[in-house]
Amino acid sequence: MIHGSKVVSLCISRLHDIENARFVEHLNKHLRKNGCSLWVYNITTDLYWEENKIIGETSIFDLIDFNITDVLIIMEEKIKSKAISAQLIQRAHEKNIPVVMVDGDAEDTAVVRYDYARGFEQVVRHVIDVHQVKRLHYMGGSPGNPFSEERLEIFRSVLTEKGLPFDDKSVSYGYFWAKPAKAATEELIASGDLPEAILCANDIMALNVSSVLQEHGYRIPEDIIVTGFDGIDEIYFSVPCLTSARCGTSGLADSVYQAVIDSIQYGQTNRHYLVEPSLMIHESCGCCTGHGHLTPERMHSFNDRFYRYQDDNRVLSAMSERMQRCVSLPEASWALYDPTLQDMCCIIDNRCIDDTINLLEMPYATAPENDSMLLFFDTDETPFVQRPIRRDEIIPNLKQHLQDGYPLIFNAISFMNVPLGYFCFYFREFEITDYCKIPQIITMLSFGIGGFITRRYQRYLLRRIEEMYQYDALTGLHNRISFNKAFEALKIQHSDRALPVTIILADLDGLKNINDNYGHAAGDQAIEAVARALQHSCPPGTLCVRFGGDEMIAVVPGKSDPNTLDMDIRNTLEQFNAVSGLPFPVSTSLG
Incomplete structure (x- = not known):
């Protein structure tokens, strides 16, 4: 709740x-x-x-x-x-x-289900009792499917009760769908031994069975009766209108609601609630004439859904x-x-x-x-x-x-x-x-x-690749290629006026000695420290590049005081040395 x-x-x-x-x-x-x-x-x-x-x-x-x-x-x-x-x-x-x-x-669990057996039995008995059919054929779903097998058993038992013939040739399988049902019907026609009625385990198969038979010139129901099961809306568009059994949603909803109320009142129950399908007698069995069930409202609904589907798509x-x-x-x-x-x-x-x-x-x-x-x-x-x-x-x-x-x-x-x-x-x-x-x-x-x-995410990866391409992985400074590109852009940006530029050359002191005595990882730390000092001390807009090895350059556009920059870089390195814990001081030669 x-x-x-x-x-x-x-x-x-x-x-x-x-x-x-x-x-x-x-x-x-x-x-x-x-x-x-x-x-x-x-x-x-x-x-x-x-x-x-x-x-x-x-x-x-x-x-x-x-x-x-x-x-x-x-x-x-x-x-x-x-x-x-x-x-x-x-x-x-x-x-x-x-x-x-x-x-x-x-x-x-509480179980609510259609009494499919009773519903299909109504169809079988109607065809036999009302229309006096003696030779019937069952178009099942999938072999082994419990719903299909249950309807097959009903079909067999009613025929046995009525003393009507039944054998393996009395059964085909349309797999509950259009194409297999059509293929099974073609095989029946080719056999030359068509029954008087084909009773299908669902409406989709029945509609397609009817279509194939009529394509071959057979009249329904005059030459052969076809029935379905489910009561879907599409049967109202078939000619003739299909006899079926409707598994209506209203009755199912009523029973599910009752099961819910019982569950709320009494907790979990194992009760079974059965909903009986209703027999829908239409033209395909020969009982009635006219196509009165195709109402304007139903036609409008189909038409609206069709065109809305296209527009919405x-x-x-x-x-x-x-x-x-x-x-x-x-x-x-x-x-x-x-x-x-x-x-x-x-x-x-x-x-x-x-x-x-x-x-x-x-x-x-x-x-x-x-x-x-x-x-x-x-x-x-x-x-x-x-x-x-x-x-x-x-x-x-x-x-x-x-x-x-x-x-x-x-x-x-x-x-x-x-x-x-x-x-x-x-x-x-x-x-x-x-x-x-x-x-x-x-x-x-x-x-x-x-x-x-x-x-x-792809744009993020492209940015990362661009950064890897433009910037040195160790120091984060421009590499030579991206520096040249950025420097050319800077020249174009200020091509209409003279612009003072300060260029700082920085070279790490004693890199070979650090590498030989403390390892290359320590040398990388020292290079990175100088690069950070260079970036930190120069004003925004400065182009900093690792030109190779331990050599770095900073291009500072506009007016600046070289002595102040020199002092800031050295002070930054002194602060780094005070807290780095390295067994050697990091220093740089500047020019």
């Missing part, structure tokens, strides 16, 4: 997917009524294929503060990482925080480029002010301020012990001034945001797989286009911030 509000932390992937965004909207409405605040920790891609490749982005889960979290929700099927889920559960239980698993299963790309051309941190944040960015702030590791640190090669702690973060950008503050922000502040004006009641959405700033901080979105109105552009904002601004930091 913080500022009088219970904190419900939700771990999710792909919040920009419409159903996920709707789930957050519904859940937040429930939680607000019960004095709870929803904090969403989001990654833009699931971890099924890349669990060990996107460490930078998954660092957002390390941001969760279990000292203030009241309930943790993990959407495991969205994140698709048993390892991440196990780590989060362990951290929560160490603080006695109850955990609600959505579409996952783990010991000592262009704006954000230009913004990222502007940031990388900036020189200072404030200038980089000013490059972000654009109407495309609203209701968000950006907080970076305070070490990003130091241009001498290569952040891409140093270990990163998402919770620095020194509590060092920097408020890099905030759309709510105009004019904006960057400032330090404590870790426990989390975001500016947190108390007001909690009172306003919208969800707080956190994403990592990741560049070259190195986390540099985090974004927080606090959309004051639920607009699906805002949620859809989260990945674009994160990608473009992460590249902008990371590129800015990298280019700034």
Whole structure:
């Protein structure tokens, strides 16, 4: 709890997917009524294929503060990482925080899941009972995938119950995606033994199965029935409209909310909450005609997201480029002010301020012990001034945001797989286009911030290389090449008038004796002492050069008193000898 509000932390992937965004909207409405605040920790891609490749982005889960979290929700099927889920559960239980698993299963957690088996069974029975189909084919996801195998078992058991044929030829695999589903359909057509109906384990495969069949001249549903599962919005754009089973977000949000309330009241429970998908009967099974579900509102939403995506991409790309051309941190944040960015702030590791640190090669702690973060950008503050922000502040004006009641959405700033901080979105109105552009904002601004930091470090390296090229490493004086360049520039600067110049020649006394008796390191100390005395005693604007070995020259432009300079140099060396602890005095011959 913080500022009088219970904190419900939700771990999710792909919040920009419409159903996920709707789930957050519904859940937040429930939680607000019960004095709870929803904090969403989001990654833009699931971890099924890349669990060990996107460490930078998954660092957002390390941001969760279990000292203030009241309930943790993990959407495991969205994140698709048993390892991440196990780590989060362990951290929560160490603080006695109850955990609600959505579409996952783990010991000592409440579990909320769709009753996928019951939902798919409705589709199978509908096709058999209503349409009297005798020869059915199952288009599964991936072999061995638990969701695909569960639906296969339902398919097999219903066919067995009805006395219908089933064998290995009754199953194909489309791997839950478009291209494999198309390839599997082509194989079915080529076999010359098409079934009366193809029942797919998800809508994406069903849409592509339908497309391939129609390309080959088959009519749906007259020649062959095709059904899907999930109830995604895209089915309303298919011709014919796809029969499916909807795993609706509203029912899921209701059950998750109940699990959260039970967890707050009773602590950790092992209760299971089942959400039954609803059968969606449309044209592809032959039940109804017309395309009435393609409403103007749905068409407008798709159209708006499509064109907004293109426009926002262009704006954000230009913004990222502007940031990388900036020189200072404030200038980089000013490059972000654009109407495309609203209701968000950006907080970076305070070490990003130091241009001498290569952040891409140093270990990163998402919770620095020194509590060092920097408020890099905030759309709510105009004019904006960057400032330090404590870790426990989390975001500016947190108390007001909690009172306003919208969800707080956190994403990592990741560049070259190195986390540099985090974004927080606090959309004051639920607009699906805002949620859809989260990945674009994160990608473009992460590249902008990371590129800015990298280019700034490169400029630092160039300065260091230039210093190494221009200045003697031991004494810090000009070397011959840079001295000649600086002296020519001095002559050009004063070419319109006569300028008196004093030239001082300094030669360390007894360098060979020092090297022979005390070592070359001692000789270097003596050379360095003379160089410092020369620099310290000469006025600003003097060109000091190590001309070779122990020989140094100082060119003093303008009027000066050589005797005073001589005395200052010798006095400086006397002061050095008094405290140096060297077994020999350092002196110089001057001319």
